[in-house]
Amino acid sequence: MVAKTYTIRDVAEKADVGVGTVSRVINNSPLVSEKTREKVLAAIEELDYHPSPIARRLSTGGRSQAIGIIAPFFTRPAYVGRLRGIETALLESQYDLILYNVETPEQRDDLFKRIPRERRVDGLVIITLHPTDEDVRLFKQYGMPVVLVDSKHSELTSIIIDDIDGGRQGTQHLIDLGHRKIAFLSDYIDYPFGFGASQQRLKGYRQTLERNNVVFKEQYHRQGDHSKAAAYRLAQELMALSEPPTSIFTTSDTHAIGCLEALQALGLQVPEDVSVVGYDDIEVSAYIGLTTVSQPLFQSGVDGITTLMEIIDNGSDEAPSRSITLPVNLVVRETTGPPPSN
Amino acid sequence: MVAKTYTIRDVAEKADVGVGTVSRVINNSPLVSEKTREKVLAAIEELDYHPSPIARRLSTGGRSQAIGIIAPFFTRPAYVGRLRGIETALLESQYDLILYNVETPEQRDDLFKRIPRERRVDGLVIITLHPTDEDVRLFKQYGMPVVLVDSKHSELTSIIIDDIDGGRQGTQHLIDLGHRKIAFLSDYIDYPFGFGASQQRLKGYRQTLERNNVVFKEQYHRQGDHSKAAAYRLAQELMALSEPPTSIFTTSDTHAIGCLEALQALGLQVPEDVSVVGYDDIEVSAYIGLTTVSQPLFQSGVDGITTLMEIIDNGSDEAPSRSITLPVNLVVRETTGPPPSN
DNA sequence: TATAAATATGGAACCGGTTCCATTTTATTG
DNA sequence: CAATAAAATGGAACCGGTTCCATATTTATA
Structure with a gap:
């Protein structure tokens, strides 16, 4: 019932090379001759081989290619506006989106502990919720990049609404x-x-x-x-x-x-x-x-994600935290006017 | 920088048992004496040991404990209503929610091929989009449970809106x-x-x-x-x-x-x-x-998820597909009245 | 041509779990 | 008490990648 999937050993056999060589090819190592590279790529194509993301993650803690979003009651209109910015920023990236909805302090605490440990995501955007110093220590301990949106902590990069x-x-x-x-x-x-x-x-x-x-x-x-x-x-x-x-x-x-x-x-x-x-x-x-x-709901979502992706790409869990403050803007329409005269 | 995490071998050593025994304990096998079980649980607690989900998934294709949702333009209000039902149904479950947003046919095709292969999710809810026969063949090939919401295919269980x-x-x-x-x-x-x-x-x-x-x-x-x-x-x-x-x-x-x-x-x-x-x-x-x-946006989300969880829990990729049709209901308010007299 | 240096390659060990079979321990029966 | 059956246990092999060092091959130099 489970589909036949080929492994790196199958590719090595078909290309008549060692598994180390296949690994070097799929990871773009310069330490492979052009001739060998082409032979391996031909075998990969013929077998329609795709490396197992799971095995990759186990052997070297490879990237999960997913970004986690933690937000409370995330279907509220204000969060949806942010989510719109988030998905727009993610659209052309290779990251999948994992949504963690929070409705109680207990859930929040569980997620703040579980997520860094599980390594399911390459980084985390936390919306509106405030991590404690202890939470932040744990994020750093696990090397988990985190960006706060509409929230602030001195040791984490934050997108702040004024x-x-x-x-x-x-x-x-x-x-x-x-x-x-x-x-x-x-x-x-x-x-x-x-x-x-x-x-x-x-x-x-x-x-x-x-x-x-x-x-x-x-x-x-x-x-x-x-x-x-x-x-x-x-x-x-x-x-x-x-x-x-x-x-x-x-x-x-x-x-x-x-x-x-x-x-x-x-x-x-x-x-x-x-x-x-x-x-x-x-x-x-x-x-x-x-x-x-x-x-700026949309913009705060976009900024949260792009900032996080920068942090991930720079491998900069040592980068100093930054604050970006986005302005708000009163829009006067028809529900306000002078008070009654009496 | 990377945090110290304990492995099953550490637990085995501390409890003075073999790794097979630790595995049997954490997987609730009956083939462990009560005395040994308690010894192992004490070691687990002392080390604050948590099994690696990644290693579990590699060794036996263990469950990822995540459910995937594929929806087009998912921040649209109608989708948000469904999402609300989805997150409500997931709230007390142990599943994380992975959102796959789709905005082009190419993206859809890529996701329908990639997701079953990657085994990142235990099952999939597809909203509004129509898998082809070839897509469905691939889902079944990989044993990927799928439920359709507001969409229909004869070989997949579907929540249909009339x-x-x-x-x-x-x-x-x-x-x-x-x-x-x-x-x-x-x-x-x-x-x-x-x-x-x-x-x-x-x-x-x-x-x-x-x-x-x-x-x-x-x-x-x-x-x-x-x-x-x-x-x-x-x-x-x-x-x-x-x-x-x-x-x-x-x-x-x-x-x-x-x-x-x-x-x-x-x-x-x-x-x-x-x-x-x-x-x-x-x-x-x-x-x-x-x-x-x-x-019934909310209800269709709830039904989609609860149906999928049933399918997953029953291990029933062989179950016959079902159709559940939810009714719609005209709500008359103030934007309709008789046409102008002329 | 021989030697040294540079480059390329193979594959064992490892990542952290699961599993299954050989072995050990415990319980039961005659 | 001895033999047999049942229950419990240990750990090697495996999952599918990555990596690093020993070795092989190729290139450059004298």
Whole structure:
């Protein structure tokens, strides 16, 4: 049942050379005469021989020709945007893509330990998650190249999104429109799982309030999981306050859509009664006219992969870590306007 | 630099047994005494020994514990919905997910040949793409379990979406509303890459027109690539006809959004001037009030994976192929209404 | 032509597991 | 207790590559 596959010994026999010579040919060693090389290549072609990647990997830890991506809840629109950049960057490369989805801290811990040891991937892009110092020590111990995207560690090369500036831009926009009751709706900030981006955005939000002498109100900061349904519920809670906000700044477009649905259900007009700002600028944001902080999802994916491939190609597990900061950019559409006059 | 990893020989030495005994312990063979087993497990724990997956795979073609997914343009919303089902089904399993993205027929051909040979995955889910008889022969030759999702081959187990019925339901809905000028906007039907789904939907569309004595008009069928931008352009072309359609049935929600944007730009009201029906029911379809043929994206992903895992666990490359057909379901929202009165 | 230097080659040992058969140990029976 | 049967064990051979050193061959020099 299992197909007949030829081995290096079959090629050696057909070409009447030793296995070492075949190995030298398939690995482009200069230490083979042209005449012998051609004889071996003819045998390879005749047998349709392909070296076993498995055997290669065992004998010398040869490359797996795969890149691992670790991301939490990777089917969320923001991650999909990054994934799009990733697959575009990988398209013309010889690397396969292995996706490791994470939904709990336990899974994260298991993967951070397992992946370097298993040597299934030549390098790793970690999206949004924060490796500990101990994790980083293990990566280096196993010589595993790692690039962080939307995350930062002093010893690893990082593609950083300027989320503090994103929080600032969204908040300043609302303040410039005259809003002073600005709610902030985010992922769980203190979730031990450790999404850093929302923390940075909250920081930008709070700094901007302060800089404009607007008092931060605890009840205007709502946290929930990343789903649209959670945002729907939280928006309803916000609007049920005795002094509801005149605007809501969310930390994802998915959350923004949940808010818009809730406001719609409450018979409120956007932006006449309440303004809404999203974050990400996913594909449908233009159609629904969402004002949002656009982040370079696609570009961060591309940069993460190209940087990692450089590190792998340079065999530079000793290279100093770098930080690349990508800017964000407020896109004003139709979900923001001045607050109601009363 | 490379970390110290222990081998089976180290364990054997520490436990004062032979390597065969260690192998029997780690593979749960009954042919080990309880006393010896405990001695070996203690040594394993003390050394924090983990068997090398690579060496295992070489010696017996052991399982790779990974499942491959081949999908074209996999970051499209419809594929993401399936991916969501896939990752949910994989979450509690021990399988890693390897994604093979395809954007050309050449890539597809390369992958269909390479993947079975490389033995990197224990099984394969192929989404939407159609393997040839020759491809299937090769899968069987290498004993590679394969499940098709939204695709069909008589010798492979398939999860099928009833796309003819989907085409029928969307078209019948428009006819019931009084529409007779119904445009159909799809992917390239004759594209040699072979997306079958759009062909089936077109078939449902044409059969339903016929069944209702509506003449099929060639200029009402427009084809383009899968992007929103293509749909925007095609919708503009349709509305520029001397007798423009009163409704547009698209074969993806992404296309529907492109149409809605185009109609908006043309100052047309939806559904008062033109009705729009999508296909997929992606996450934002509810918010934008899109009438769409909802297909069980999530469920098809789950079924594809669970079926494949069954096949793998049963070692049943000899099992007869099965077909599972999942229904589609028209969801009427706000983008469809009666045609203009004139 | 003989010698030295350079180049090319073959294949045993190794990578870290699995397996199967020869051998050893334990349990059972007469 | 001895003989037989059953259970447990050890380790050489194998999986399919890579590599490095001993050896063979070719080339250059005197």
